[in-house]
Amino acid sequence: MLSHTLDRDVLVLTLHDDADTGGRGTLYPRISGLVEACRPSAVVIVLDARTALHATIGVILRVQRLCRRLGILLSVAAASAPVRRLLEANAEAHDVRLVIHARADTAVTTAYTSVA
Numbered sequence: 001m002l003s004h005t006l007d008r009d010v011l012v013l014t015l016h017d018d019a020d021t022g023g024r025g026t027l028y029p030r031i032s033g034l035v036e037a038c039r040p041s042a043v044v045i046v047l048d049a050r051t052a053l054h055a056t057i058g059v060i061l062r063v064q065r066l067c068r069r070l071g072i073l074l075s076v077a078a079a080s081a082p083v084r085r086l087l088e089a090n091a092e093a094h095d096v097r098l099v100i101h102a103r104a105d106t107a108v109t110t111a112y113t114s115v116a
Contacts, residue, residue, distance in 0.1 A: 008108075010043070013034065015045065035067065077104040079102060
């Protein structure tokens with residue numbers, strides 16, 4: 001499940017469940033549609049503890065490429081240290097620069113400050 005809010009021109013997307021291989025095909029179009037419709041200054045993706053499988057990480061890497069193309073800062077917030085390590089490893093393996101935070105509020109504040 002995906003929910004979203006707009007906080008000071010930062011689009012905050014919260015993924016409540018992992019995108020299994022079947023859900024992966026619908027998750028990226030939903031996220032990219034929100035990013036393209038809102039055209040925020042920054043995007044923060046917040047991951048619950050259950051959203052750490054490779055399908056979700058693959059979607060995040062695709063969203064990063066979209067945001068980079070649109071000139072939008074992308075950050076990810078994950079409370080779980082193993083999830084953050086998995087994100088870092090996958091981003092590095094795909095030569096993607098990804099800003100990763102432990103807390104969602106820190107990610108939103110940092111994103112807002114970075115683009116203000």
